[in-house]
Amino acid sequence: xxxxxxxxxxxxxxxxxxxxxxxxxxxxxxxxxxxxxxxxxxxxxxxxxxxxxxxxxxxxxxxxxxxxxxxxxxxxxxxxxxxxxxxxxxxxxxxxxxxxxxxxxxxxxxxxxxxxxxxxxxxxxxxxxxxxxxxxxxxxxxxxxxxxxxxxxxxxxxxxxxxxxxxxxxxxxxxxxxxxxxxxxxxxxxxxxxxxxxxxxxxxxxxxxxxxxxxxxxxxxxxxxxxxxxxxxxx
Amino acid sequence: xxxxxxxxxxxxxxxxxxxxxxxxxxxxxxxxxxxxxxxxxxxxxxxxxxxxxxxxxxxxxxxxxxxxxxxxxxxxxxxxxxxxxxxxxxxxxxxxxxxxxxxxxxxxxxxxxxxxxxxxxxxxxxxxxxxxxxxxxxxxxxxxxxxxxxxxxxxxxxxxxxxxxxxxxxxxxxxxxxxxxxxxxxxxxxxxxxxxxxxxxxxxxxxxxxxxxxxxxxxxxxxxxxxxxxxxxxxxxxxxxxxxxxxxxxxxxxxxxxxxxxxxxxxxxxxxxxxxxxxxxxxxxxxxxxxxx
Numbered sequence: 001x002x003x004x005x006x007x008x009x010x011x012x013x014x015x016x017x018x019x020x021x022x023x024x025x026x027x028x029x030x031x032x033x034x035x036x037x038x039x040x041x042x043x044x045x046x047x048x049x050x051x052x053x054x055x056x057x058x059x060x061x062x063x064x065x066x067x068x069x070x071x072x073x074x075x076x077x078x079x080x081x082x083x084x085x086x087x088x089x090x091x092x093x094x095x096x097x098x099x100x101x102x103x104x105x106x107x108x109x110x111x112x113x114x115x116x117x118x119x120x121x122x123x124x125x126x127x128x129x130x131x132x133x134x135x136x137x138x139x140x141x142x143x144x145x146x147x148x149x150x151x152x153x154x155x156x157x158x159x160x161x162x163x164x165x166x167x168x169x170x171x172x173x174x175x176x177x178x179x180x181x182x183x184x185x186x187x188x189x190x191x192x193x194x195x196x197x198x199x200x201x202x203x204x205x206x207x208x209x210x211x212x213x214x215x216x217x218x219x220x221x222x223x224x225x226x227x228x229x230x231x232x233x234x235x
Numbered sequence: 236x237x238x239x240x241x242x243x244x245x246x247x248x249x250x251x252x253x254x255x256x257x258x259x260x261x262x263x264x265x266x267x268x269x270x271x272x273x274x275x276x277x278x279x280x281x282x283x284x285x286x287x288x289x290x291x292x293x294x295x296x297x298x299x300x301x302x303x304x305x306x307x308x309x310x311x312x313x314x315x316x317x318x319x320x321x322x323x324x325x326x327x328x329x330x331x332x333x334x335x336x337x338x339x340x341x342x343x344x345x346x347x348x349x350x351x352x353x354x355x356x357x358x359x360x361x362x363x364x365x366x367x368x369x370x371x372x373x374x375x376x377x378x379x380x381x382x383x384x385x386x387x388x389x390x391x392x393x394x395x396x397x398x399x400x401x402x403x404x405x406x407x408x409x410x411x412x413x414x415x416x417x418x419x420x421x422x423x424x425x426x427x428x429x430x431x432x433x434x435x436x437x438x439x440x441x442x443x444x445x446x447x448x449x450x451x452x453x454x455x456x457x458x459x460x461x462x463x464x465x466x467x468x469x470x471x472x473x474x475x476x477x478x479x480x481x482x483x484x485x486x487x488x489x490x491x492x493x494x495x496x497x498x499x500x501x502x503x504x505x506x507x508x509x510x511x512x513x514x515x516x517x518x519x520x521x522x523x524x525x526x527x528x
Contacts, residue, residue: 030408065429067448073515074447077429096450118401119427 002102028118032061036121040091046130049220050102053129056088057114057122063087067126069111070103083117105133132164134220136192140171142214142230149234153203157228159216161193166219169193175205175212175232183210193218205234229232242407277328279365281324282481289474290410292316294417296470297401300463306339306351308466313359313473342438350438352462353467356387363477364486381461382486383476385509386437389489390472395430396445397464400471402426424467425460434492435514 035057055111056218057063062083069075078098081099091110094101107130113122138161147153159169171188187198193216210232216224271272292312300308309434311333318329318429331407336358339351366375400409401424407414417423431448440463442453451457480486499507500516512518 029403074444075431077428077448077450096412107292115395115427115430117427119402121398121430126431150275 020159023026028061029208032118033120034116035120036063036116038112038114038122038125040110040112040127042110042129044129045129046132046164049131049133050100051092051131052100052131053091053110053127054088055091055112056086056140058086059114059116059120060085060100063114064117064119064209065115067111067113067115068092070101075111083201091143103131108222130171134161134164134166134222135177135227136162137222138162138165138167138169138216138218140214140216140224140228142212142228144231144233146233146235147203149203149207150235151171151203152200153232153234155199155201155212155214155232156172157197157199158195159191159193159197159214159218159224161216161218161222165193167193169201169216169218171197172215173199173212175210176212177208203234205232209233240302249455254486266493278362279464280317280362281322281362282477283317285320286481287313287316287320287474288410288412289458289471289478290404290412292474293401293467293471294404294412294415296466297424297463298418298421300352300466301417301459303334303337304340305466306336306343306355306461307334308355308463309470309473310336310339310355310359312466312470313355317363323328331332333366334508335507340380344397347439347442348437348463350391350433350441353388353391353488355476356362356469356473357384359473360384360387360477366481367486379480379486382488383480385467385491386486387473387488388509389491391441391465391469392433392436392492392514394468396430396441396446396468397430397461399427401464401467402428404467421463422460424464428457428460428464433514434511436510437514440514 001223023053026189036057038055039056040056041054055066055068057066057080063080064083065079065090066080067075068078068089068091074095076091076093076095078089078228090100091112092101092103093099107128109126109128111124111126113120113124138159140157140159142155142157145154145156155173157171157173159171161167161169168190171191173186173188174182175184175186183205184201186199186201188197191197212232213227213229213231214224215227271522277448295315296308296312299311303311311331314328315332318325318331322328336351336355339349339354342348342350343354361380364380364383366377367379368374369378403409404412404416405415405424419437427450431441431445435441435444442458445461446458449457449461451461478488492508492513493510494512498516499505499514
């Protein structure tokens with residue numbers, strides 16, 4: 001075969017391949033009228049402190065953009081590279097950033113939708129979610145008890161934590177003598193709030209009158225605003 | 236026709252055609268009458284039986300935008316189309332000066348008010364659609380004209396724009412016109428640009444929303460692409476609606492944003508509007524701004 005024939009064949013082959021490729025692209029562009037479908041994993045129960053919601057868009061031709069809009073603000077645009085048929089983002093994202101944005105406490109509205117590679121735009125979808133944030137400090141209260149030296153003492157107390165609360169608190173008990181000196185410190189562990197509680201310990205303290213103080217830090221990290229205390233009598 | 240303002244002589248020549256047409260229709264003309272007042276030139280003007288192709292008009296809107304801005308793009312592309320089609324008022328359409336709506340760019344001379352595409356579309360619709368008879372068969376109303384204007388305004392406000400149709404048209408896959416290379420200085424449309432839904436017919440609100448969403452800035456090539464495509468989309472919509480209207484003599488009522496009725500139920504003494512209230516106001520019906528109601 002002559003050299004010119006080979007060159008001609010190559011040119012024809014390239015032209016045919018290009019035409020097929022172009023026709024394919026145009027075919028999709030012309031005929032694809034299907035908008036992407038987007039879903040979220042937003043929980044119906046409240047989130048604590050922050051919410052990270054996964055938005056997943058799918059499309060038979062490929063995803064180009066995913067949009068989301070928090071509380072009627074400016075829509076956030078995520079440009080999807082590579083035209084995948086499914087793509088996820090974690091929302092909400094900060095303005096013009098890929099960093100997560102904490103939506104803060106309250107009830108929020110998240111709109112989300114996607115656009116495929118052929119320009120089909122999905123109708124905006126909406127989901128509401130709630131974020132709870134516990135900023136209220138718990139208080140503690142205690143009741144007077146008496147114990148025979150060497151026996152098991154049962155300290156009685158309560159941790160009060162207003163709603164919204166995660167329901168538990170880490171409790172510490174300190175016993176002070178009449179001079180105010182701490183003579184014993186005990187961890188009561190993690191306790192349920194807003195119910196009567198006890199802490200037992202074998203009392204090796206000398207006979208006399210003491211006061212025990214109850215300290216609590218709720219599960220959100222709020223330390224008590226009022227330290228409850230009561231008399232401990234060792235007989 | 237050049238892009239410059241039509242010369243006085245050319246304008247008068249065009250007017251002469253109009254006056255001639257008016258004479259034919261038997262309307263008496265006053266000597267030295269103000270051309271604008273000459274009987275027979277009053278709008279509405281006839282829409283041709285041979286209907287314009289929405290895509291062809293939209294392509295011209297894209298091209299004109301790059302020369303003369305958005306309002307002129309939609310208005311003149313429509314006018315130019317009717318000027319080229321035989322019809323009762325073809326000469327009238329042809330008499331209109333280019334660049335008459337150039338003032339409308341940027342929401343009227345940069346004021347950010349009404350989007351120029353809608354300004355141009357509303358003007359064109361009002362030139363092509365007159366009063367219609369109400370259900371009683373006697374009373375004349377502007378219902379059809381207003382419904383058509385409502386339709387194009389609501390389309391702009393609620394559609395994710397720009398659509399990809401300008402790009403599709405350039406590739407020859409939108410209608411039957413084949414591929415298209417826009418005439419200079421118009422750029423080639425960007426493929427599949429990001430979109431935003433304005434929820435507003437206002438230039439400032441809608442464009443800021445788009446630039447904020449996409450991260451593009453005003454006067455950038457991407458912004459010009461967006462607004463040029465809005466011209467394409469609105470011109471396409473306008474001609475499509477008018478074609479349908481003259482085919483079916485029907486201009487269906489448009490549903491407005493629910494806030495229009497909700498807010499209007501109390502704010503009866505306020506100046507009415509059909510825009511979504513939330514596009515400017517932060518209040519909602521349930522946010523307690525009505526004394527906790």
